[in-house]
Amino acid sequence: xxxNTQTARFVPNRSIVLVGLMGxxxxxxxxxxxxxxxxxxxxxxxxxxQAAGITISEIFARHGEAHFRAGEKRVIQRxxxxxxIVLAPGGGAFMDADTRALIRERAxxxxxxxxxxxxxxxxxxxxxxxxxxxxxPEEILQRLAAERGPVYAQADIIVDGSEDAPELTTxxxxxxxxxxxxxxxxxxDLSTAKYQVLIGTDLxxxxxxxxxDVLPQRRCVIVTDETVAEYHLAALTRSLDEVGIVYSSIIxxxxxxxxTVETWSRLIDNVLAxxxxxxxxxxxxxxxxxxxxxxxxxxxxxxxxxxxxxxxxLLSQVDSSVGGKxxxxxxxxxxxVGAFHQPLLVLADTGTLATLPMRERRAGYAEIVKxxxxxxxDLYRWCEANGSALLDGDATLLAEAVERAVRFKAxxxxxxxxxxRSEGGRALLNLGHTFAHALEAEIGYGGGLLHGEAVATxxxxxxxxxxxxxxxxxxxVSRIAAHLDSVxxxxxxxxxxxxxxxxxxxxxxxxxxxxxxxxxxxxxxxAFTSRDVxxxxxxxxxxxxxxx
Numbered sequence: 001x002x003x004n005t006q007t008a009r010f011v012p013n014r015s016i017v018l019v020g021l022m023g024x025x026x027x028x029x030x031x032x033x034x035x036x037x038x039x040x041x042x043x044x045x046x047x048x049x050q051a052a053g054i055t056i057s058e059i060f061a062r063h064g065e066a067h068f069r070a071g072e073k074r075v076i077q078r079x080x081x082x083x084x085i086v087l088a089p090g091g092g093a094f095m096d097a098d099t100r101a102l103i104r105e106r107a108x109x110x111x112x113x114x115x116x117x118x119x120x121x122x123x124x125x126x127x128x129x130x131x132x133x134x135x136x137p138e139e140i141l142q143r144l145a146a147e148r149g150p151v152y153a154q155a156d157i158i159v160d161g162s163e164d165a166p167e168l169t170t171x172x173x174x175x176x177x178x179x180x181x182x183x184x185x186x187x188x189d190l191s192t193a194k195y196q197v198l199i200g201t202d203l204x205x206x207x208x209x210x211x212x213d214v215l216p217q218r219r220c221v222i223v224t225d226e227t228v229a230e231y232h233l234a235a236l237t238r239s240l241d242e243v244g245i246v247y248s249s250i251i252x253x254x255x256x257x258x259x260t261v262e263t264w265s266r267l268i269d270n271v272l273a274x275x276x277x278x279x280x281x282x283x284x285x286x287x288x289x290x291x292x293x294x295x296x297x298x299x300x301x302x303x304x305x306x307x308x309x310x311x312x313x314l315l316s317q318v319d320s321s322v323g324g325k326x327x328x329x330x331x332x333x334x335x336x337v338g339a340f341h342q343p344l345l346v347l348a349d350t351g352t353l354a355t356l357p358m359r360e361r362r363a364g365y366a367e368i369v370k371x372x373x374x375x376x377x378d379l380y381r382w383c384e385a386n387g388s389a390l391l392d393g394d395a396t397l398l399a400e401a402v403e404r405a406v407r408f409k410a411x412x413x414x415x416x417x418x419x420x421r422s423e424g425g426r427a428l429l430n431l432g433h434t435f436a437h438a439l440e441a442e443i444g445y446g447g448g449l450l451h452g453e454a455v456a457t458x459x460x461x462x463x464x465x466x467x468x469x470x471x472x473x474x475x476x477v478s479r480i481a482a483h484l485d486s487v488x489x490x491x492x493x494x495x496x497x498x499x500x501x502x503x504x505x506x507x508x509x510x511x512x513x514x515x516x517x518x519x520x521x522x523x524x525x526x527a528f529t530s531r532d533v534x535x536x537x538x539x540x541x542x543x544x545x546x547x548x
């Protein structure tokens with residue numbers, strides 16, 4: 001959507017489709033809206049009648065509703081494949097899944113939601129409404145409202161109608177269209193799964209509408225933690241109620257200490273107690289701990305349940321929610337028990353980040369920096385220029401950062417879905433992680449060091465190790481450390497024992513044939529994997545940055 005600078009008139013870059021029950025005012029408002037926007041207006045029913053040469057009522061009488069719906073779908077497709085328009089389809093058009101998908105792809109949909117008494121007053125006595133001709137209009141409208149309301153609620157925008165003049169309702173619709181910001185979309189295309197990551201504000205309030213056509217059935221189990229439930233669970237459940245998705249909730253204690261085999265086992269028992277079946281979806285509402293746990297529950301329960309990620313921290317939005325890695329920690333190390341299990345959909349609502357403490361936002365930011373350091377020098381320079389403003393809450397920068405980081409990760413995951421390549425590929429996402437996991441294991445999961453903070457320190461250590469081995473310049477180390485310092489992220493080890501850290505690294509899941517595997521760098525945006533790293537060099541790196 002944009003404004004024409006010469007006429008000061010708002011100009012949509014997508015068609016607008018008005019949906020709703022008969023009597024909602026789709027044609028009356030659609031004509032006025034089209035005039036204000038300078039767009040052509042089409043009434044799908046009129047187009048069908050012109051093409052058929054008979055009325056809608058006659059089509060129903062001669063050929064039945066199924067024949068009419070097939071023709072309606074063809075007409076809507078033809079209209080939306082041409083220029084940008086305002087379209088008013090019949091009340092039943094949006095009920096067809098294929099038609100909804102077409103409208104979602106090519107247009108912005110608006111549900112004109114009106115109270116039943118208003119609708120009844122507008123349609124009573126009209127004989128051209130075939131669905132009203134075989135019974136009590138009030139009872140028929142009540143039934144249609146109950147059937148169609150949850151589907152109409154999947155529209156991009158909802159505008160409540162009233163007894164006001166059509167001109168006033170049109171102004172409300174225009175205002176909503178101008179304000180509407182569609183979510184950013186990143187496609188994750190894998191050999192075993194394809195799904196979208198949607199990024200933007202207010203997605204949580206629209207979560208039910210966004211996932212309704214993706215779920216195998218309208219039933220789910222929400223897994224969240226106590227902190228997230230307080231802030232966001234009500235918004236999610238309201239959105240599910242709007243579209244008729246039945247749900248139950250399981251709430252765990254927050255923090256890394258919950259990411260255990262014991263918690264995972266209890267969650268599976270709780271999920272099974274809900275008498276779910278293999279089409280029941282698990283929804284992970286929370287940060288990385290909730291996402292990893294709920295994803296692993298979905299992977300194991302009934303040998304695999306559908307799964308939706310709704311990440312609520314910056315770290316989980318840019319990293320753990322994308323790519324299908326799930327799992328739990330053990331006393332031997334981080335994420336040593338788990339499975340690959342891809343979600344059906346990821347909803348990254350950047351508005352939820354406003355409830356995060358600054359420390360949590362910084363921790364997530366480390367993963368965005370990491371993406372740039374691996375293979376996107378332009379992204380890293382963008383971070384240096386915008387990192388502080390992003391962390392201060394600039395909504396546009398936040399959304400752009402999440403999109404860029406997710407797009408980068410989606411490309412890496414598509415190239416190496418299950419981290420099977422011995423060099424490069426998905427393994428590159430572990431830049432800084434061998435050091436980070438050792439720091440977390442030594443301090444204790446949930447023991448005062450956030451994962452993103454450990455990654456920030458690990459990025460500096462990995463670059464220092466690369467410089468020590470002659471792969472990059474010491475200036476790279478200074479540059480990266482200076483940027484991370486400037487946004488308040490740790491870059492040094494706080495007096496931890498080097499030998500203990502080395503011992504943790506030797507238990508890392510990336511060990512191969514007794515050798516530690518590291519992701520190193522030849523400079524910003526030039527990461528590579530290496531197993532040719534001596535223990536002496538790693539020890540020296542640890543000592544250079546504060547280990548004892």
